[in-house]
Amino acid sequence: MEQGIICFENARFSVITENLIRCEYSESHSFLDAQTSFAACRRYNGCEYYVNPTEESLEIRTGEVRLIYRPDGSGFTAGSLYGELGGGAWHFGDKDEKNLGGTLSTLDGVDGYRKVDDGLLSRSGWFVFDDSEGVPIEDGWLKTNVNRRETDIYLFSYGRDYKKALKTLFYVSGKVPLPRKYMLGSWYSRWWPYTEEELLAIAGEYDENDFPLDIMVIDMDWHHHDWKYRDNEECRRHKATYGYGHAGNLGWTGYSWNRNLIPEPQRLLDAMHGRGIHVALNDHPHDGIRSHEDCYPAFMEEMGLAPESGVNLEFDVGNRRYMGAFMKSALSPLKEIGVDFFWVDWQQDYVKPYIKGTRMRHIPWLNRCYYEYTRGDGKRGASYSRWGGIGDQKYPMHFSGDTGSTWECLRFEVEFTAQSSNVGLMYWGHDTGGFFGERNPELYVRWTQFSAFSACLRAHSERAKELDRRPWKWGDAETKAMRTAYHLRSRFMPYLYSLAYSAYEDGLPMIAPMYLEYPEREEAYENPQQYRLGPAVLCAPVTVPCAANGLASQHVWTPDGVYYDFFTGRAYGPGSHDFACPLAEFPLLIRGGVPVPMQPYTARMGSAILKELVIRLYPGEAGECILYEDDGISEAYQNGQWLKTRLAGRREGEAVVIEIEPFGDGYAGMPQTRRYTLELVGFGRALSPDHDGETSFEDGKTTVRLGEYPIRENLVITLR
Structure with a gap:
């Protein structure tokens, strides 16, 4: 018997780690060894465990779990499977009343608080994941028409070690890979029938109005659909006559460019790429490739069918041949002319709840298919769904x-986004400002501030003239405030991308609820309005309108150490604090003593090479931060092609010491030299470095612009 596997009568138990045991029950002994969407690796990790079988029962013990199985002829029951999880008693079927919540598959139509599904983390110290309906995946594809009758559950036991729980999840279910770096940048998206000229003009307006832009998303008007029908040959030839007709429109699905709006797609894509802007297309794939599409003949030939038949095949995501032909015929021509990735906008579970022959919803498999399809050509996969x-x-x-534009929805999204990390979801992209609702400039500013310090800064809205989310169209004060937020996003990009790598390598969320770091502190569970953004930043977005005095309130709990308001420089020790914030400010607190890697503002934050590293430091206990860099686009980071730089700060009497220690093999395109700028805030006086450089002191901040150094050179800089 394979190590870690214990069989007992009609049950099989798999010790995966010391805090994770898989429990299967099958009358026919038909246990599943294939992967599922959840289970990517069930390999025993070598932990110590103890097994005590008797004629009537089986006991399994690890350092974290005690499990007893006493068969009673009825499968797993509260009386047959029980033990100790998370330091307390547990029985099969127990309801966890202390679960800390997880996420939802979508916030469509949400305009305020919603109850979320359970997550992995619980104050009970345990979680049970039921994979009994998980569809087997063999040879890289799901198996249809499999009638699973066994019980298949995973017992997680972790006590208050929430970080260990997440690492265990990623061990069994798969790590969160690094997204393409530019996807952490600035997105513009709008459901609007833009022409080629208008899209290029908007890209230019971003530069003219001093806002960064990394991604241009073209919603469904890039292809033909009923609501943009014109009585001309182009539209008549591409008019859909078959489909589900979601919301009275047969044209949600489409793969033929609307040349009434975009006559030369290649020209548009080349122009965007020439400006350093990536392009994504909206895709509602539920109707598949129909007879009016330009790619229909090639698709039918790939399927071994006659194009002249005019047959419209059902979209069949579970059929390997169908999906291969679909990707090759519909998506490859788009990819070949420069489309960078696709926004998969599946909303049709109300019509087709499950993939044919399975109990699997469409979204998990679609996400896998599109992500894997966009891998290759030296690039990481990219999905947005x-x-x-x-x-x-x-x-x-x-x-x-598609969320509502309300203060209640923004308030919920802040809590929801941090809470979603409890299931390993690290990268939510929201409709900044809300998708539908009334025009509210102040609300849009506050939502932008939240998005600027989350995983994705994406502007999007419904087909309403008054909701165009270009940030310079919302009033002078609002534009200035949003420009500040966008610029901060650009300046903090080296820090944010380093957090993205930590999510991959260490399983630590970019946006984390306070209890992940402080599980024993009651306050950590009582302040969902704030979140940790890595080791150096604490953020509490404003989610209420300004009072008559022009200030908006927010409450912040600082657990330990000293934090500094990024905007005012004011210091806050441990405790609870009330903030009153003007429109352009919100509680963005930097931990004293931890150097923060930043960069000068750049309009293409997600693809700019880090030629000048800005290190910002506030007074506090000695701390450090790891700057992570790679090529931003390939999977070479998984093979060690990266550069990390340890940044450390400490006090030596009246002096401040900053250490810069690069290490790693480097990466393709890495610059060989870089400049350094030091920003020391809150030290109360001007500081002078022991290295040559330009030094200035203004508004309590010492700025030191050092010269250019080899990128691999260690530096120790003392300032007095």
Whole structure:
């Protein structure tokens, strides 16, 4: 018997780690060894465990779990499977009343608080994942028409070690890979029938109005659909006559460019790429490739069928041949002319709840298919779609859906986004400002501030003239405030991308609820309005309108150490604090003593090479931070092609010492030299370095611009 596997009568138990045991029950002894969407690796990790079988029962013990199985002829029951999880008693079927919540597959239609599904983390110290309906995946594809009758559950036991729980999840279910770096940048998206000229003009307006832009998303008007029908040959030839007719439109699905709006797609894509802007297309694939599409003949030939038949095949995501022909015929021509990735906008579970021959929803498999398809050509996979459940963390990023534009929804999204990390979901992209609702400039500013310090800064809205989310169209004060937020996003990009790598390598969420770091502190569970953004940043977005005095309130709990308001420089020790914030400010607190890697503002934050590293430091206990860099686009980081730089700060009497220690093999395109700028804030006086450089002191901040150094050179800089 394979190590870690214990069989006892009609049950099989798999010790995977010391805090994870898989429990299967099957009358026919038909146990599943194939992968599922959830289970990517069930390999025993070598932990110590103890097995005590008797004629009537089986006991399994690890350092974290005590499990007893006493068969009673009825499968797993509360009386037959029980033990100790998370330091307390547990019985099969127990309801966890202390679960800390997880996420939802979508926020479509949400305009306020919603109850979320359970997550992995619980104050009970345990979690049970039921994979009994998990569809087997063999040879890289799901198996249809499999009638699973066994019980298949995973017992997680972790006590208050929430970080260990997440690492265990990623061990069994798969890590969260690094997204393409530019996907962490600035997105513009709008459901609007833009022409080629208008899209290029908007790209230019971003530069003219001093806003960064990394991604241009073209919603469904890039292809033909009923609501943009014109009585001309182009539209008549591409008019859909078959399909589900979602919301009275047969044209949600489409793969033929609308040349009434975009006559030369290649020209548009080349122009965008020439400006350093990536392009994504909206895709509602539910109607598949129909007879009016330009790609229909090639698709039918790939399927071994006659194009002249005019047959419209059902979209069949579970059929390997169909999906291969679909990707090759519909998506490859788009990819070949420069489309960078696709926004998969599946909303049709109300019509087709499950993939044919399975009990699997469409989204988890669609996300896998699109992510894997976009891999290759030296690039990481890229997906943007709704959440497909635990296991879908392997295919970032995720689209939260069409939300209402309300203060209540913004308030909920802040808590929801941090809470979603409890299931390993690290990269939510929201409709900043909300998708539908009334025009509210102040609300849009506050939502932008939240998005600027989350995983994705994406502007999007419905087909309403007054909701165009170009940030310079919302009033002078609002534009200035949003420009500040966008610029901060650009300046913090080296830090944010380093957090993205930590999510992959260490399983630590970019956006984490406070209890992940402080599980024993009651306050950590009582302040969902704030979140940790890595080791150096604490953020509490403003989610209420300004009072008559022009200030908006927010409450912040600082657990330990000293934190500094990024905007005012004011210091806050441990405790609870009330903030009153003007429109352009919000509680963005930097931990004293931890050097923060930043960069000068750049309009293409997600693809700019880090030629000048800005290190910002506030007074506090000695701390450090790891700057992570790679090529931003390939999977070479998984093979060690990266550069890390340890940044450390400490006090030596009246002096401040900053250490810069690069290490690693480097990466393709890495610059060989770089400049350094030091920003020391809150030290109360001007500081002078022991290295040559330009030094200035203004508004309590010492700025030191050092010269250019080899990128691999260690530096120790003392300032007095």
